Amino acid sequence: MTTITANLQAIHTRIASAARQSCRNPDDITLLAVSKTWPAESVRAAAAAGQRRFGENYVQEGVGKATELSGLGLEWHFIGPLQSNKTRAVAETFAWVHSVDRLKIAERLAEQRPEALPPLQVCVQVNVSNEASKHGVPLDAAGALMMQIARLPRLRLRGLMAIPAPNPDYEAQRRALRPVRELFERLRADGLAIDTLSMGMSHDLEAAIAEGATLVRVGTAIFGERSKAGA
Ligand SMILES: *Cc1c(COP(=O)(O)O)cnc(C)c1O
Numbered sequence: 001m002t003t004i005t006a007n008l009q010a011i012h013t014r015i016a017s018a019a020r021q022s023c024r025n026p027d028d029i030t031l032l033a034v035s036k037t038w039p040a041e042s043v044r045a046a047a048a049a050g051q052r053r054f055g056e057n058y059v060q061e062g063v064g065k066a067t068e069l070s071g072l073g074l075e076w077h078f079i080g081p082l083q084s085n086k087t088r089a090v091a092e093t094f095a096w097v098h099s100v101d102r103l104k105i106a107e108r109l110a111e112q113r114p115e116a117l118p119p120l121q122v123c124v125q126v127n128v129s130n131e132a133s134k135h136g137v138p139l140d141a142a143g144a145l146m147m148q149i150a151r152l153p154r155l156r157l158r159g160l161m162a163i164p165a166p167n168p169d170y171e172a173q174r175r176a177l178r179p180v181r182e183l184f185e186r187l188r189a190d191g192l193a194i195d196t197l198s199m200g201m202s203h204d205l206e207a208a209i210a211e212g213a214t215l216v217r218v219g220t221a222i223f224g225e226r227s228k229a230g231a
Contacts (some may be wrong), residue, residue, distance in 0.1 A: 004042065005049040006032075011205075015216065018209040029209060030200075032077055034219030036061065037226045040068045044224065047072050055079045055200030055202045056099075057205040057215050059086040079161070079198075079217060081135050088112045098161040098217075100199050101137045106149045113154035122155045123198050126183070127178055129165040136162070139183055148190060159214070160184050166203065173207035181212045212230045 011031060011106050017025040034055040035043045043054055043065055053072070056062030057080030058094040063213065066076045082105055090097060091112035100106050100122050113120045124146050125137030137145050150157045160183065164176035177199055200208025200216035209217055220226065 001043055002049070003170065003224070004045045004222060005143075006058060008046060008049050008051055009216055011221055014205060015209065018206040020173060021206075022210050024209065029158075030215040032079075032217045033222050034079065034201075034217050035223065036080070036219065038223045039067050040065045042223055043069055043074070044072070047074060051222075053077060055083075055219075056094075059089050063089050066093050067118055069209060084108055091120060092117075094120070096123070096158075098123040099125045099135070100149065101125045101127075101145075103148055106145075106152055106155060110152040110155050117155075119156040121151060121158050123148065123159050123161040123196055124157075125161045125163070126180055128162045130182060133163065133165075139179055142183060143187055143190075143192075146187060146194070150192065157192075157194060159194040160196065163197035163201075164204070168203070170207055173204040174211055177208055177211040177213075184212065 011201045012107050014024040015029050019029055022166045032053045032055045033046050033051045036057040053075045062076060062078060074095045076169055077098060078090050079098045080092040082090060082099055084104060087105060091109045092114055097109060097120060109120055124142055125136040126139050126142050128134055135187040146157060149155060160180055162180045180199060187208035188194060196215055197213050198215045205216045205218060
């Protein structure tokens with residue numbers, strides 16, 4: 001068994017036990033394997049072990065791997081900061097974008113999504129680390145942005161994404177993610193048809209699952225430590 005195969009099994013075990021602890025069904029939690037900085041061969045190894053969904057942070061790198069591995073039937077998610085001059089490549093290549101944080105980016109993705117492809121699945125990234133990050137829309141502005149995005153053609157609004165500042169403490173991890181869950185539930189109660197809460201990484205996926213995550217984005221715990229340059 002390769003390391004990647006063993007790591008994937010260990011992550012599925014972590015997801016299942018965190019789900020059970022919260023009386024949730026493990027099948028309601030999707031694993032996104034974050035392959036940024038790793039070569040296509042690593043993705044191939046994970047795919048051979050049954051992993052289908054992969055996340056990338058850098059447009060060119062992601063497009064390169066998606067193109068090279070197009071025969072494998074994988075689903076590619078863009079999860080990194082997105083500048084407006086890179087939206088076309090993302091709209092043409094990826095199935096999902098988790099990191100939309102302003103209307104202009106969503107409008108460009110809608111305009112540039114090819115008619116021949118299914119709608120681009122979109123999450124709005126919220127900023128839960130305040131000063132620590134310049135990415136993501138403030139929690140109190142997310143609802144209005146989502147209402148606008150929900151009206152755009154060729155996009156399908158799916159939910160919220162968050163990247164809290166790293167914290168080793170489980171309770172602190174939960175506290176950081178709780179406002180995202182509360183916003184998600186409020187928006188659903190207001191009638192927004194969203195189903196995805198994209199939060200949880202290698203170090204905090206248990207806390208994220210306890211706070212209702214439906215998709216966890218895991219890199220290091222599957223592929224290993226990234227070299228500093230690509231971290
Ligand atoms: C790198 C990255 C991940 C994966 O982080 P790990 O700590 O390696 O699991 C998840 N989400 C985003 C947005 C990332 O950039």
